[in-house]
Amino acid sequence: MAEASLLDHALVRLDEASAHLTIDADVIEKLKYARETTKVRLMIRMDDGSRKSFLAWRCRYDDTRGPTKGGIRFHPDASEDEVEMLAFWMTFKCAVMNLPYGGGKGAVQVDPRALSKAELERLSRAYIQAFSRILGPDRDIPAPDVYTNSMIMGWMADEYAQIVGRAEPAVITGKPIALGGSLGRGDATARGGYYLVRHLAKELGLNGSMRVAVQGFGNAGQHIARLLASDGHKIVAVSDSEGAVQSKAGLDLDKLLAAKAEGHSVASTVGQGGHDFLSADHLVSVDCDLLVPAALENMIHEANAETVKARLVLELANGPVTATADAILGKKGVVVLPDILANAGGVTVSYFEWVQNRQGFYWTVEEIHDRLRAIMEREGRAIWNLSQEKGLSVRTAAYVHALSRLAEAIEAHGTQNFFMS
Ligand code: NAD
Numbered sequence: 001m002a003e004a005s006l007l008d009h010a011l012v013r014l015d016e017a018s019a020h021l022t023i024d025a026d027v028i029e030k031l032k033y034a035r036e037t038t039k040v041r042l043m044i045r046m047d048d049g050s051r052k053s054f055l056a057w058r059c060r061y062d063d064t065r066g067p068t069k070g071g072i073r074f075h076p077d078a079s080e081d082e083v084e085m086l087a088f089w090m091t092f093k094c095a096v097m098n099l100p101y102g103g104g105k106g107a108v109q110v111d112p113r114a115l116s117k118a119e120l121e122r123l124s125r126a127y128i129q130a131f132s133r134i135l136g137p138d139r140d141i142p143a144p145d146v147y148t149n150s151m152i153m154g155w156m157a158d159e160y161a162q163i164v165g166r167a168e169p170a171v172i173t174g175k176p177i178a179l180g181g182s183l184g185r186g187d188a189t190a191r192g193g194y195y196l197v198r199h200l201a202k203e204l205g206l207n208g209s210m211r212v213a214v215q216g217f218g219n220a221g222q223h224i225a226r227l228l229a230s231d232g233h234k235i236v237a238v239s240d241s242e243g244a245v246q247s248k249a250g251l252d253l254d255k256l257l258a259a260k261a262e263g264h265s266v267a268s269t270v271g272q273g274g275h276d277f278l279s280a281d282h283l284v285s286v287d288c289d290l291l292v293p294a295a296l297e298n299m300i301h302e303a304n305a306e307t308v309k310a311r312l313v314l315e316l317a318n319g320p321v322t323a324t325a326d327a328i329l330g331k332k333g334v335v336v337l338p339d340i341l342a343n344a345g346g347v348t349v350s351y352f353e354w355v356q357n358r359q360g361f362y363w364t365v366e367e368i369h370d371r372l373r374a375i376m377e378r379e380g381r382a383i384w385n386l387s388q389e390k391g392l393s394v395r396t397a398a399y400v401h402a403l404s405r406l407a408e409a410i411e412a413h414g415t416q417n418f419f420m421s
Helices: 005-016 025-031 080-096 117-131 148-162 190-198 218-231 252-263 280-286 325-331 345-359 365-390 394-412
Strands: 036-045 051-062 072-075 102-109 211-215 234-240 243-246 277-278 290-292 312-315 333-338
Touching: 005 025, 005 036, 005 080, 005 117, 005 394, 025 394, 036 117, 051 080, 051 117, 051 333, 072 148, 072 252, 080 102, 080 190, 080 345, 080 394, 102 211, 117 148, 148 394, 190 218, 190 312, 190 333, 190 345, 218 234, 218 290, 243 280, 252 280, 252 312, 277 280, 333 394, 345 365, 365 394
Parallel strands: 072 102, 211 234, 211 290, 290 312, 312 333
Antiparallel strands: 036 051, 051 102, 234 243, 243 277
């Protein structure tokens, strides 16, 4: 028997959610497969004059609710299967937040750290040349993902503008502010998670100061630590790919942020300001109230889930808890606020960027924060209530919430169109 793909694993969530809804089998059939995945080989000139080629993909998983939306990942292990799984997640994430988007994703199989800046720019432009017919503000809208950033989005937006012969900033989000990027995008993912926890604090039994452990001290991890600390919560442990630190009295965030800004690991602060050594593998087992995985996929798994002491897990990373670990946490009574809700602040502010680009009128950062908070609270509350009414985990409730919106849209399109006939 063929080994289960990454997408097969993700589809388990679709099965679970469909068990709690009365929906047509056609809907499930449609959501089981990517609508279209295009694979190309990008050929670029290297600085030494040689030519090198890289595999690249763009997947438009489902566009029933609107143009497909999803980041572009540059990673040596990128694969078609992973791109489709991530695009499936985006489909559900956009539906969870009621954004007028379907789900998509893209990737290039490359280690970007091995390229010069000029090579990286040529590769980014080559990606847009290859996929320009698929992309468009009403069709498919990329954004940054792992190892891509606003500088790369700027090059890509520029390449697209040259191809179509006009400025089209809404074709891509996560751009530099100077090219139509939105205020508030930098900390949007963490801020969305922060608003969610704050809004549901009473229901989650959180009162007073929480002890927080953060796994991964990059964009999402640093911002969530800063936001929670500003509300008086204590950050008792953090980790990155090279190590970890802990302090029962609370870590000194300024020291940690300064170490990262200088390119050092959080572990370089051991011995300063009461910071003690911690093995990065033990971060998930630290005695705390809230655990925030903000690093990579599958970090909480069968072998360590039992050791989690937190009462609440906020998934800022995508897919940080495996399905087996999820069941173990559920049995222990640990509440998991799932990725498709908890980290959806990022795509929500990307949506705001697209809206601002299209109307040519830009919002203040306060307006961005207010609108993000309102959406996180609205959808978080609906999902929480659904989980309580039906006795579901918050994750299953989030999938049910999204699936009912997707089903309604698929059915509203009619059953005789090309993709449903
Ligand atoms: P980032 O690259 O800025 O940070 C990742 C951090 O994880 C780094 O500090 C890295 O050192 C650390 N890390 C890597 N391996 C680790 C390990 N084994 N143990 C502990 N730490 C480790 O990335 P980011 O943008 O903060 O994204 C983090 C996660 O959040 C990813 O899963 C990403 O898909 C997800 N996410 C991010 C956004 C966003 O807007 N940034 C949006 C949605 C989801």
